[in-house]
Structure formats: structure tokens, C-alpha cells
Amino acid sequence: MQIKKAMSTSINSNTIASLVFLSAGLLSANANAEEFFTIKDGELQRPTGYREWVYVGTPVTPNDMNNGKAAFPEHHNVYIDPKSWAHWKETGEFRDGTIIMKELVSVGSKAAVSGNGYFQGEFIGLEATIKSKKHNPNEPGNWSYYSFSTPDHDALTEVAKPFPAASCNACHQSAAADDFVFTQYYPVLRAGKGTGEEAAGGFTSTLK
């Protein structure tokens, strides 16, 4: 009651305006976060929270399908940050400031009650790609590529320097379907390209 009384004496339209502004700010704070990554002294700080971003697809290229010498002998769970996903749904383009994470997961099992196949095992690494005019003014498509995986894949580094452009971008430039991203293998991105709300799944009876 003491507080209520104090408030009632000092209240005015500016206070209301401030509260409304504050509320709007709180509501949209996450949506308005410009970027979901931090680059400091040329190094990308290891991103956090990406398992709560939007998942787009998982390729698996196991050793036993590549003569025991797969270049990427794991499942790759791929995520895009939520603001870039919102932009993709709206426009069908990767915004400046997009970050895509690739979490590496070992082949854990090849047989289950559901049949023979490839089942996900343990986390063994983490990679990222970023589209940024500011940080990558001279890279093709403004994309840069990073890995936080240690050589023996038993830990993650705190920061990562970008790979030399050619080591990643040669494949991405020649083979990726959409702006250096392999959307042909990511059904969530492919179906969601510029489709608005429907991109999030289940809104129509057609399969898209």
C-alpha cells in the first residue's frame, strides 16, 4: 500500500510511456539481437545455446561407406540462429549476420529395434559458418568457416580462427545450392525458403 500510494502521487504520462517502451523492449529484446556471435581479435568466441536454435538437417557420411577414410565420418546436426531463420522465412535469403552451427555426432550404433541404420552416438565436435560483410568483406559471399573441434575430437576450444577461404569455400562455392549453403540437404531450409509461418511445419496438409 505504501508503494501504491507513492506511485499514485508521482505518476504521469511520461512514466506510462517509459513503462510501455520498457515492456516493448523486453518483449522484443531477443528478436532484435543483431548477431548471435562475437568475433574478438579475429577469433570467433564459441557460441552457446545453439541446440535451442532452429534445426535444418543432418547428413551422415560414415567411414564404412567411404573405404574407412571418410572426410567427415559423423552425423552433422545443423542449426541456424533464430533471427536469421526469421529472415529466411520472410525473404528466402541469408541475412548479413547469419550464423549456422554444425554439431558433430559420432555414429553410435548401426542396429536397433527399428532396423539397421545409422544412429547418433556422442558429440565429437563443433563447427560454424558466418556471413558478415563487416568481418569477411573479401570472402566469397562474405562467408567464413570455423572449427572448435580439437584434433582428437575429445574437447572444444574456447575460440576459433577462420579457415583459409579456399579450404572450405571451394566445395561450398561449386556445389552448395543456395548462397554457399548446402540447402539441397537441409529440408527445413528448402521447404521454409520465403514461405513465412508455414516454414515452421504442420500448417498445411501438403508435405512442405
Next chain:
Amino acid sequence: MQIKKAMSTSINSNTIASLVFLSAGLLSANANAEEFFTIKDGELQRPTGYREWVYVGTPVTPNDMNNGKAAFPEHHNVYIDPKSWAHWKETGEFRDGTIIMKELVSVGSKAAVSGNGYFQGEFIGLEATIKSKKHNPNEPGNWSYYSFSTPDHDALTEVAKPFPAASCNACHQSAAADDFVFTQYYPVLRAGKGTGEEAAGGFTSTLK
């Protein structure tokens, strides 16, 4: 200015209290949504927006690894609703009201610049499982199972009746690692069981 003046004359502490309450309500509306599904006349309405929930893992059990007759000849992208994910992170348990979605994706390609493997093609179906004492009082673990896939996998139904318990739960009861859920194949759930913030990825240098 007209509006501001009108506001300043009628403002009082109750108005402020209402605005603050409204703001708090808006901020927590999503977090407080009790369930992410609707069951009407015993049928589950097709859920929407699940591609923006939390992804937990993808098994693939293709025909060519199962004598051409796989029981589930696709990739299965599996998601959990955000409130049940929050509960899982906090407690390591599936809350009453959990919904887990399984989006079926065809094998789209078996070779890419990254090597031979299994790459995701097109969406071909949608399934769900729900843990609910209210709706499934007599089912093992209170789980029920649904499919929105049409027989030829070229569309989705609007609603789904639950499968007879035995048709799904026999395998889930005997082989699933944690409360009828195959967490052994879902690294995000396994790593995130009761681990709080760390469950979302990237917070520590250890791989979990």
C-alpha cells in the same frame, strides 16, 4: 499530445499495476502454455510450429540396409516441445504434457562432395507421441502414439487417432532407454538430462 493529456488525467496506481501485470503476462505467455497439443473427441489435432521446437536427434534406417524392406525407411527428425525441454533440462524427466514430434524425411541422395552417405530429401510424414495422465490414464507410462502420414506418404491428415498401445509401446517399453523414449539415439536429450543451461550446447569445453 491529445492522447498523452488524456492519459495523464486518468492515470492511477491501478493502471500501472495492470500494465505491469499485462507486461509480465506477455513476457511469460509462451513459457506458461501448459501443453503444445490439442486433443478433441479423442483425436490429436495436427500440431504446428514444431520445426521451431528443440531438436533432439535423427536416426536413419534406409531400405538398402534392411533387405529393401525397412520398417521405417527414412530419416526421422525428432523434436520436443520447448516447455517439456525446459523441464527435462531442469529435472531430467519428461513432464506430464510432453509432446515429441517425429518428422519423416526421405533419403534424398547417397553421394555428395563430402562423401558417400545418407542425405535428407523431402518431407514424407509426421508422427507424434504424448505423455498425458489425463488423456492416457491406462497406457504404459501414460504415452500415446499418433501418425499424420497418409498411406502413400504424399500428404498429412488434419487429425490422428492414437495407435493401439501394443503396436508402438511393445518396442518402446522393452528397448527405449528412458521412460519409453529412445534417448540412447538422441544425444541432445542424453547430454541435456538434468544439466540445466549447459544442455543448450557450447557452455563448456567438454563434449556434452
